[in-house]
Amino acid sequence: MTSDICVIIPARDEVAALPALVAEIGAALHDRRFDILVVDDGSTDGTAEVLAALAARDPHLGWLRNDQALGQSAAIRAGVRATRAPIIVTLDxxxxxxxxxxxxxxxxxxxxxxxxxxxxxxxxxxRQDTLSRRLGSGIANRIRDALLHDGIRDSGCGLKAFRREAYLDLPYFDHIHRFMPAMMLREGWQVVPVAVSHRERKTGRSKYSNLGRALVGVVDLLGAAWLIRRSPQGQAQSRTAQTLAPETAEASTQVAN
Structure with missing residues (x-):
């Protein structure tokens, strides 16, 4: 039986968080046809062994492994290619x-x-992160929106739901997961922002620093802006987005024809 939804989890050295996360996804989607696909991105903390044990007990769970860390965008891409489910959900x-x-x-x-x-x-x-991380992300998002005009204030949030066919329309580059709204708009798809909650990190530690994000982000941002300007719609595109509560999210971001 083909699943309708595939939940893809890119993970590197998150062995302590994964068992509870897999169980929570199962509870959230208990009435749906779904799979969970964890992409182990070169973990060295025993993630592979834990995933093998979990998969032996949970028929919804599958996993892939990169022998070396390739990054979140590459992990998501590998997961999307591996599944045939028409709807993809990602979360950190x-x-x-x-x-x-x-x-x-x-x-x-x-x-x-x-x-x-x-x-x-x-x-x-x-957002349940440190003050420095929240400030850094806020500044980065304002700069990003000024260049890309996608109207999204938090494109770095890992919780996304998208159509597989839409994702496969996108040009691929490293760190594209941070620019998916702008790239979706570039290809003529609508983007809807939905407010979601966030939790404190209980285990492990972040793989990014504010400086590290900034150094790779500048190059990626300029590249994304260039791609948008080189799109068939070009600068004639009109982009507007609104942030709504999840229960009333009816606004959409749409490319004008």
Whole structure:
């Protein structure tokens, strides 16, 4: 039986968070046909052994492994290529994205008027991170929006729901997971932001620093802006987005024809 939904979890050295995360996803999607695919991105903490044990007990769970860390975008891409489910959900492997938010994203993606909605982008309403990280992300998002005009205030949120066919339309580059709203708009898909909750990190540690994000982000941002300007729609595109609560999310971001 083919699943309707594949939940892809890119994970590197998150062995302590994964068992609970897999269980929570199962509870959130108990009434749906779904699979969970963990992409172990070169972990050295015993993640592979834990995933093998979990998969032996859970028929919904599968996993892939990169022998070396290739990054979150590459891990997501490998997962999307490996599944044939038409709807993809992603969330971070650290457990900070609550799986009970997934149904709200799916409801908006599957709405009767959502045929051209390619991506539902989670936006953390109360981000549970350090002050320096919140400030750094806020500045980065303002700069990004000034250049890309995608109207999304939190494109770095790992909680996303999107159509596999829409994802496969996108040009691929490293760190594209941070620019998916702008790239979806570039290809003519609609993007809907939905407010989601966020949790404190309980285990492990972040793989990024503010400086590290900034150094790679500048190059990626300029590249994304160049791609948008080279798109068939070009600068004639009109992009507007609104942030709404999950239960009332009816606004969409749409490329003007």
């Amino acid at each position: 492997g650290d457990g900070q994205n609550p799986p009970d938010q997934i149904p709200a994203l799916l409801a908006r993606l599957e709405a009767a008027d959502g045929a051209r909605v390619g991506l539902v982008q989670g936006q953390r309403s109360r």
